[in-house]
Amino acid sequence: MSEVPPHVTALAERWVRARTGDDLAGAETLRGEIEAEGWLVRALGEGFDLVPRPSFEVWPTVSAVPVPEKPINPENAEGSVKAGRVTGTVPLEEGTSEAERVREAAAPGARPERLGDLEAERVAGTEAAPAQEPEGVELTGRAGKNRGPGNASGAGGRDRTGEDRGDPERMIESQLLWDASLSVSRLDEEVTPVEPEEPVAPPSVTVALVVDGWPEDLLECVRAVVARTEARIIALDLGNVDGAGEVLEELVKEYPHRVEAWHVAEIAHWRGGTAGWGESRTKLLKLDGADVHVVMETSTILDGDAITPLIKVLEDDVVAAGWKGVDPGEDGHDWHEAGPGEVKGVLGHLFAVRRDAALAAGGFSRDARYYRNADLEFSLLLPGTVVALDRDLPVHQERHRGYHDVDPAYRDRESRRTYDRVLGLLRST
Structure with missing residues (x-):
């Protein structure tokens, strides 16, 4: 240097x-x-x-990073969150428990179906059914030449019933039948066919990363997301610690249509700087324009598509779905692992949240300078149900540096500060 x-x-x-x-x-x-x-x-x-000073643009602080009035997601600018829910998911059948639903979502190969087998067979049968002619009338086609009673070839002769065409009563009956069939045919022609419904676009998804060092972790995390999902990635680099910001910029060049980055001179509060975890997370939330915002740590590595199962359960009043869930004990002081199904909180290792719900909750607490317990605080503030898929997702965690590589005295002090607010939220609910 x-x-x-x-x-x-x-x-x-x-x-x-x-x-x-x-x-x-x-x-x-x-x-x-x-x-x-x-x-x-x-x-x-x-x-x-x-x-x-590096070659890329660096903003002085997290708060200085400008937020566009209408953040745009290149994959789905229109968005697909309507009527208070993310569309494109599998409806929950009556009587299905929350746990059963999240297990189904996490099952390998699980995908939403547009039509059930019975409906698909019925549609195929209807489309394949031949058009029927009226009995006793010979047609060459609705719009083509016909052989009705008024234009039978030649005079006299017999029709298909063997009756003499010259019989006046038979001719009148045939004419009436022909007129009726022609009327039905014209009605068929005039009915406007029902246009098939446009397929519902899947929700747009963004994975959000706070980068506060450990460039090797960042590299492995981003490449796994790119390789195993179709999600867009946005990242906020705090201070280019150990060259992590430079590695992030290389990833932007390597995956220009998948990765977008912002850099600030501030370093993380836990490193002695002034950039807080909650403030940084809320900035990413506001920079995002997707339907679903995925909170993820760079120590979390995808072994498969662990994002889609989380997205699939974001329906009805479910606003967030996480990899790991927890519930408080009766006294509220001890939390234990929970799920699959409805939980009080999801951990910040990996969870998906409907962006509109996250913004309605005010984002992440600015008072949360450190991550620990701030994920619980955020979960309790969300206006809806939170679920966890437990350990069925194809994902694992490397060394959790945000916990193990932080000064223990700092970690305990900041964790307690945030947890005091969590206890207040628990008492109010």
């Missing part, structure tokens, strides 16, 4: 004093001067850190 020039260090010291004194305009001016020198400055506790 290049040595920081003394005059850049002096600018950074002035930047810290400006921030501390709430001189935001002055701090922004100094930041621009530092960047013009080829460096990025970021807050680190009560001090600062200087790193070389």
Whole structure:
């Protein structure tokens, strides 16, 4: 790493004093001067850190990342969430339990069907049925030449019944029958056929990642999502720690139609920076334009398509579906694994949420500076049912660095802060 020039260090010291004194305009001016020198400055506790400015665009803070008025998902700009539910899922039959539904969704090869076997056979039989002619009348086609009583070839002779065509009474009966059949035929022609319904587009899906280091984990996580699903990926890089932001930018170039990234100079709060987990997650939620927003950690690796089963259960009042679910004990202090079926909370390793419901809940708590228990807080705030598919999904987790590689004292302190709010939510429900 290049040595920081003394005059850049002096600018950074002035930047810290400006921030501390709430001189935001002055701090922004100094930041621009530092960047013009080829460096990025970021807050680190009560001090600062200087790193070389990368070639890609970097926003100063998470809050500074602009959100478009109407985020667009390239895969499905129209969206498909209507009437308060995600369309394109399998309807729940009466009497089916929540647990049975999520097991069915997680079953290998499970897919929604447009028609049942019985309906498909009935449609095929109807389409294959030949048109019937009226008895006693010979037709060459509805729009073609016919052989009605008024244009029989030759005079006299006998019809198919063997009766003499010259009989006036028989001719009148035949004429009446022919007129009736012709009327029915014309009615058939004038009836406008029912247009088949347009197939319902599946919900658009985005996987959202917060990147706060560990570039190897990021690489494996993104490539597994790209290889095993059709979901779009958006990622927010906090501070390019250990070059993770640079790896993310390479992934954007490798998969330009699947991966989109934003970079900020702030580093994660747990690393001593100022970027909180809840704030970062809410920013990704607002940047997303998909029907379904998937929260995922970079330590979570897909072994197959674990996204589709989560999406399939987002119907009726189900607003979120996760890989791992938990329920509180009677005293609310001890939580235990739960599912499949309805649960109180889903864990942030991997869960899908209807984006409209997540926004209705206000997003993720800005007070959640660290991830732990913030996923429970978010689950309890959602306006609807939360379910878990338990361990049937094709997914596994590598070392959970967000827990194991964080200072234990910090982890316990921030977990307790968030859990105090969780207890308040439990008491209110």
